[in-house]
Amino acid sequence: MLRFFLQRTAIFRSLAALAVLLAVYLAFFALRLEEARVASDHDVNERLTATASALEQSYRHAAQMARVLSSYVSELPADKSAHETFLRSMLASRGDESIYGMGLWYEQGVMPFGPKGLFGPYVHVDLADRGETVVTYEWEDPDYWYPGQDWYRALVGMEPGTVRNTGFYRDGDLVYYTTGTSFLRDGKTAGVATVGIVLPTLVNLLSSLHIGDLDFFGVYTDDGKIIYKAGTDSERLVVADGSPDGIEKAVREWYAREGRSVDLRFGRPENFPLTAFVAVDRSRAGAFVFADMLPSAALLLSLWLVFATAFFLRANYVQQRAVSDRLIDENSDLRGEIKRRKKLERELQASRNELDALNHRLSYLAYHDPVTGLLNAQALVERIGELEEGDIPKAFLAQ
Numbered sequence: 072m073l074r075f076f077l078q079r080t081a082i083f084r085s086l087a088a089l090a091v092l093l094a095v096y097l098a099f100f101a102l103r104l105e106e107a108r109v110a111s112d113h114d115v116n117e118r119l120t121a122t123a124s125a126l127e128q129s130y131r132h133a134a135q136m137a138r139v140l141s142s143y144v145s146e147l148p149a150d151k152s153a154h155e156t157f158l159r160s161m162l163a164s165r166g167d168e169s170i171y172g173m174g175l176w177y178e179q180g181v182m183p184f185g186p187k188g189l190f191g192p193y194v195h196v197d198l199a200d201r202g203e204t205v206v207t208y209e210w211e212d213p214d215y216w217y218p219g220q221d222w223y224r225a226l227v228g229m230e231p232g233t234v235r236n237t238g239f240y241r242d243g244d245l246v247y248y249t250t251g252t253s254f255l256r257d258g259k260t261a262g263v264a265t266v267g268i269v270l271p272t273l274v275n276l277l278s279s280l281h282i283g284d285l286d287f288f289g290v291y292t293d294d295g296k297i298i299y300k301a302g303t304d305s306e307r308l309v310v311a312d313g314s315p316d317g318i319e320k321a322v323r324e325w326y327a328r329e330g331r332s333v334d335l336r337f338g339r340p341e342n343f344p345l346t347a348f349v350a351v352d353r354s355r356a357g358a359f360v361f362a363d364m365l366p367s368a369a370l371l372l373s374l375w376l377v378f379a380t381a382f383f384l385r386a387n388y389v390q391q392r393a394v395s396d397r398l399i400d401e402n403s404d405l406r407g408e409i410k411r412r413k414k415l416e417r418e419l420q421a422s423r424n425e426l427d428a429l430n431h432r433l434s435y436l437a438y439h440d441p442v443t444g445l446l447n448a449q450a451l452v453e454r455i456g457e458l459e460e461g462d463i464p465k466a467f468l469a470q
Contacts, residue, residue, distance in 0.1 A: 092371045119338030122347040127340040132167040133250040133266040134234040140264035141254040155206050158194040169276040171195050171269040177262035226251040226263040238344050239292050246270040290345040
């Protein structure tokens with residue numbers, strides 16, 4: 072009964088210790104989860120701010136480069152190589168890795184060379200080798216009529232020095248974003264100076280913003296075409312429509328197909344025709360915190376095992392101590408019983424000795440006179456009877 076009680080007590084204490092440690096762990100887990108949420112919100116806001124700032128800075132830098140091109144082009148001689156050298160030097164000094172290329176696009180007939188009276192040198196970085204620059208001669212292709220391009224028509228009517236962006240458009244194999252302005256030559260509008268950003272350079276810019284553990288972010292254009300999402304190779308993904316609700320729905324469905332339920336945050340730079348979004352996967356926060364706290368969980372489990380072992384060892388010690396105390400008590404009782412029996416033996420022996428002495432005294436008094444000590448009549452009668460029987464003891468004759 073005692074053993075069962077002690078074991079049950081040890082189990083109850085172990086479970087109580089486990090409950091306390093579990094409560095402590097859950098409290099710390101909730102605290103860490105809240106810290107992770109706050110840190111995630113901070114990272115989200117910082118990501119949106121940094122993305123918007125980077126895009127805005129890229130726009131401003133491109134706009135400034137377009138103004139510089141426009142202001143210097145009138146000083147260039149009507150020479151093909153002089154234009155290319157000027158564009159190469161300007162591209163080399165761009166100071167912004169998101170800028171892909173620069174071009175000077177003349178109105179038809181302004182320059183005395185080129186097919187159909189067109190001249191539009193464009194210098195860009197080699198995406199395969201960022202240290203190299205490439206001069207394109209697409210303007211020499213009779214089938215390429217840049218005056219008919221939307222970006223050209225949007226810029227050629229601008230006041231020189233007034234910068235405008237064209238939005239994103241596809242030209243050939245690349246998606247472009249062009250900032251430009253018109254330029255003068257001999258006092259009249261002679262063409263368009265452009266500074267181009269392409270999707271790969273923009274992706275490099277956005278990917279370089281390492282802020283927190285946010286892999287789920289991207290940007291989309293005003294027409295509702297998502298042009299970049301971290302973790303995808305797609306350049307241009309068309310959503311339902313260009314409204315904020317349609318875009319948000321499309322982004323949520325995008326991540327839902329990946330098995331993630333996300334909270335979305337949006338941010339937009341002042342002049343750049345893009346909206347940045349960050350998708351926060353709250354379900355992953357708990358997993359990250361749990362994985363981060365696994366060493367703590369292992370430590371608490373080890374601590375509980377120590378407590379449980381201590382409780383069971385104590386219960387076993389108490390049980391053994393109780394058995395030992397009981398055996399000691401029983402041994403003490405046995406020693407007392409042995410002493411009592413030895414005393415009783417001594418008393419019985421003394422009583423036996425007294426009886427023997429009394430028997431001897433009675434036997435003596437039965438055959439002797441108490442005063443003289445001589446044989447009495449009873450002894451004489453018994454001995455005469457023995458003589459009549461013919462048996463004369465030698466002891467009697469001796470008397």
